[in-house]
Amino acid sequence: MYLRHFGLKEKPFEITVDPRFLYLSETHKEALAHLVYAVQEKKGFAVITGDAGTGKTTLVQSLLDRLDENTHTAFIFNPSLENNSEFLRSICEDLEIQGEKGNKVDCLTRLNQFLLDCFARKENVVVIIDEAHTLSPELLEEVRLLTNLETPSHKLLQVMLLGQPELDRMLSLPQFLALKQRINVRYRLQPLSQKETGEYIIRRLKVAGARSTHLFTAGALKKVYQYSRGIPRVINIVCDNALTNGYAEEEKNIDAGVIREAISDLEGESSENWSRMILLAGGAAALIFFLGALYFYGPPEMWEILESSLGRVWQFGKTAWKGFGVLHDLFRPLL
Numbered sequence: 001m002y003l004r005h006f007g008l009k010e011k012p013f014e015i016t017v018d019p020r021f022l023y024l025s026e027t028h029k030e031a032l033a034h035l036v037y038a039v040q041e042k043k044g045f046a047v048i049t050g051d052a053g054t055g056k057t058t059l060v061q062s063l064l065d066r067l068d069e070n071t072h073t074a075f076i077f078n079p080s081l082e083n084n085s086e087f088l089r090s091i092c093e094d095l096e097i098q099g100e101k102g103n104k105v106d107c108l109t110r111l112n113q114f115l116l117d118c119f120a121r122k123e124n125v126v127v128i129i130d131e132a133h134t135l136s137p138e139l140l141e142e143v144r145l146l147t148n149l150e151t152p153s154h155k156l157l158q159v160m161l162l163g164q165p166e167l168d169r170m171l172s173l174p175q176f177l178a179l180k181q182r183i184n185v186r187y188r189l190q191p192l193s194q195k196e197t198g199e200y201i202i203r204r205l206k207v208a209g210a211r212s213t214h215l216f217t218a219g220a221l222k223k224v225y226q227y228s229r230g231i232p233r234v235i236n237i238v239c240d241n242a243l244t245n246g247y248a249e250e251e252k253n254i255d256a257g258v259i260r261e262a263i264s265d266l267e268g269e270s271s272e273n274w275s276r277m278i279l280l281a282g283g284a285a286a287l288i289f290f291l292g293a294l295y296f297y298g299p300p301e302m303w304e305i306l307e308s309s310l311g312r313v314w315q316f317g318k319t320a321w322k323g324f325g326v327l328h329d330l331f332r333p334l335l
Contacts, residue, residue: 002247009209013236013243017061023203023232024062027190028055034187035063035160039071039126043184044155045147047132047171048162050189053233056162059189060128071124080134084142091127112149115156126158133163133170140170144179191230197221200232201239216242219256227263238262 003009012021024032031048038046050056057077064073074094079087088107097114118125127146129135135143149156161167168188171180192200198221202213216224220242228234241262242254251258 002243005247005250006215006243007209007211008205011240012204012208012210013240015233015236017058019061019065021204021207022058022062023196023200025192025196025200028059028062031059031187031189032062032066034185035059036066038160038185039063039067039124039158042124042155042158044150044158045182046158046160046185047167047183048160048187048189049133049165049167051191051231052164053231054189054191055232056189057130058232060130060162063128067124067126070122071126072118073125074127075130076127077130078134079129079131079139080136084138087139087142095125112156115149119151119154119156124158125156126160128160128162130162131164132161133165133167135161135163135170137175140176140179144176144182147182192225192232192235193230194222194225197225197228197230197235200235204236204239215254217253217255220254220259223256223259223263227259237266241265 003011031050035046035048037043048056048059060075064075067073072095074091076087076090076094085104085107088104088111092107092111092114095111095114097110115125129143143159143161146157146159147155165188170176171183201216201221201224205213205215216239224235224238224242228238238259239254242258245262245265246254246258249258
């Protein structure tokens with residue numbers, strides 16, 4: 001809808017994972033280096049955590065692009081929907097392990113034989129579990145047992161858990177101490193900084209074919225960062241809505257005002273603001289009607305008392321307004 005208006009070839013802020021739009025911040029580079037190291041050195045067990053939308057799934061895609069043909073991977077992206085047997089079957093199916101669907105023992109037997117064959121051919125096998133914070137205690141124990149698949153000198157299977165910070169708290173519970181002790185690589189993914197947020201937006205605009213990388217003003221970039229706190233998914237949502245609003249208002253650039261409007265839409269504040277305005281207008285109309293009736297039909301002394309009271313209210317309002325202005329100027333750098 002807004003592509004031609006802003007000179008874009010495609011939408012720059014889709015929330016789907018597209019490697020062409022990949023932007024690796026310093027924290028993403030470090031996290032990726034940890035994962036690559038875990039695979040190359042066959043460390044057995046790695047954990048990456050981060051808030052929702054910080055780019056953990058994007059990180060997995062980056063890792064998969066860097067693995068060679070000698071690495072077999074199983075990617076479990078929704079473990080909360082599986083029980084123990086289904087969990088093992090999903091791993092076997094992803095690894096294309098041939099055989100009839102059987103019980104848990106059958107799955108483990110076929111998996112262990114596959115791992116031994118891969119080890120003999122000097123091939124790696126990696127199981128990546130996304131959304132690992134949704135794992136039940138029973139499945140977490142199953143994960144621990146998978147790390148028991150080993151030779152006297154080497155781990156046959158490497159497991160990577162990616163999840164939200166709740167995963168860290170789960171692994172700190174006494175019941176998962178044995179699992180925690182097996183973690184060889186661990187990293188906490190951080191949101192983008194304000195500088196990186198600007199670079200992230202510019203990167204996506206370039207890939208989308210923007211004629212100018214200054215489509216978003218400096219004030220707009222700052223506002224996006226303040227609202228998103230550097231979470232890439234939120235950045236995408238805000239910027240996409242801002243481009244839609246900018247197109248509707250025939251703006252050539254996205255400034256802080258357009259971002260503010262997009263944020264209001266996302267927070268559902270627009271309808272609330274209209275409701276407040278309607279209520280205020282209705283209240284003002286009722287007050288004017290009441291004062292008019294009092295002036296024409298009320299006793300003179302009542303009007304004098306009301307006039308005096310309104311004068312005091314007016315003076316108080318002016319003083320309060322000045323005070324609000326002073327406070328606004330004082331706290332403006334923090335807004």
